[in-house]
Amino acid sequence: METNVVLSPIQEYAPGQVSAIxxxxxxxxxxxxxxxxxxxxxxLVVRDIRAYDxxxxxNNTDYMATATxxxxxxxxxxxxxxxxxxxxxxxxxxxxxxxAMADQRYVALFGVRDWRMSRPTTNEAIVxxxxxxxxxxxxxxxxxxxxxxxxxxxxxxxPSAVVIPPLAPxxxxxxxxNATAEEPCVQLMGVVVEPVGLxxxx
Amino acid sequence: MARYGEILLQENPRRRRRSRRNPSMNPxxxxxxxxxGFFQGVKPMDAALALGGFAGATMLPGVFIKETTTTGQKFxxxxxxxxxxxxxxxxxxxxGGLSGAQAAVAGGLAGALAQGLSMMGxxxxxxxxxxxASGPRRxxxxxxxxxxxxxxxxxxxxxxx
Numbered sequence: 001m002e003t004n005v006v007l008s009p010i011q012e013y014a015p016g017q018v019s020a021i022x023x024x025x026x027x028x029x030x031x032x033x034x035x036x037x038x039x040x041x042x043x044l045v046v047r048d049i050r051a052y053d054x055x056x057x058x059n060n061t062d063y064m065a066t067a068t069x070x071x072x073x074x075x076x077x078x079x080x081x082x083x084x085x086x087x088x089x090x091x092x093x094x095x096x097x098x099x100a101m102a103d104q105r106y107v108a109l110f111g112v113r114d115w116r117m118s119r120p121t122t123n124e125a126i127v128x129x130x131x132x133x134x135x136x137x138x139x140x141x142x143x144x145x146x147x148x149x150x151x152x153x154x155x156x157x158x159p160s161a162v163v164i165p166p167l168a169p170x171x172x173x174x175x176x177x178n179a180t181a182e183e184p185c186v187q188l189m190g191v192v193v194e195p196v197g198l199x200x201x202x
Numbered sequence: 203m204a205r206y207g208e209i210l211l212q213e214n215p216r217r218r219r220r221s222r223r224n225p226s227m228n229p230x231x232x233x234x235x236x237x238x239g240f241f242q243g244v245k246p247m248d249a250a251l252a253l254g255g256f257a258g259a260t261m262l263p264g265v266f267i268k269e270t271t272t273t274g275q276k277f278x279x280x281x282x283x284x285x286x287x288x289x290x291x292x293x294x295x296x297x298g299g300l301s302g303a304q305a306a307v308a309g310g311l312a313g314a315l316a317q318g319l320s321m322m323g324x325x326x327x328x329x330x331x332x333x334x335a336s337g338p339r340r341x342x343x344x345x346x347x348x349x350x351x352x353x354x355x356x357x358x359x360x361x362x363x
Contacts, residue, residue: 003361020356028360135363163362
């Protein structure tokens with residue numbers, strides 16, 4: 001049974017609290033990865049998420065008009081092939097079906113930004129829920145409704161990070177409230193923990 | 203120069219305790235006869251074994267059964283206290299003989315009774331320090347994250363398959 005999480009708006013956190021949550025999540029994940037991969041922590045690297053190469057984000061026409069192999073989080077360019085015209089309100093899968101996480105790679109997601117209000121022309125499309133299916137079961141549903149109260153910066157944080165472990169099949173689905181011609185613009189916040197050398201050698 | 207007690211011994215070769223000659227030198231307070239009667243004939247070894255029996259019956263069940271939220275757990279803990287009493291009694295027999303074993307069993311039964319009373323909610327033996335933050339609590343499938351005291355001490359959790 002999934003965990004329903006109403007994301008707390010970033011504006012309602014004390015200064016430094018968001019960074020503290022991020023740091024604690026990183027610390028907890030590094031400890032877990034070190035134990036599961038039997039690698040010392042100094043042999044692990046923590047980095048930002050690449051939307052496509054790490055998550056396969058946007059590679060599903062349920063969410064984006066054109067499946068793309070670029071590391072972008074969503075529709076950011078008006079009148080472009082990335083724009084998705086929502087046919088109906090409901091869940092749109094952002095990841096291609098049957099996608100599994102790469103070996104030895106852990107992704108933790110703990111927040112989201114909806115930057116549609118930052119675009120030159122704002123739109124009405126609202127992503128109200130984000131559902132995480134990891135390991136063939138729904139693990140968490142993030143509710144963004146509280147974040148919508150802060151139109152100048154719609155962003156929320158969850159102290160309960162969703163972790164996608166290596167080789168686990170997963171899907172991230174966005175629930176669009178309006179069936180409009182506008183496009184959703186969400187960016188997931190998180191980190192990747194993996195062994196040194198898998199991608200980068202710091 | 204001889205001390206006062208030594209002078210007395212020289213003049214009175216028969217052994218007498220200083221406290222009888224000089225009550226002010228008695229280091230122990232006088233025990234009333236009504237109270238002292240309870241301890242007459244009690245060997246220190248038996249007293250120690252009784253204490254051991256009480257401690258064993260009180261503390262040992264908590265090692266195996268940590269939570270007593272269900273009725274089964276409560277009865278199990280009480281039964282374990284009785285078993286601990288028997289085990290301690292058998293061990294005490296080899297140390298202090300039959301009287302030691304009896305003392306240990308008596309102490310153990312007292313501990314088992316205390317254990318039973320504590321599970322009824324009338325008394326508490328051990329338990330969590332509720333003044334401290336207990337960390338994330340799980341209610342069904344939801345995780346309640348405790349409010350943090352400082353910015354450095356954020357409580358987080360990982361949702362994993």
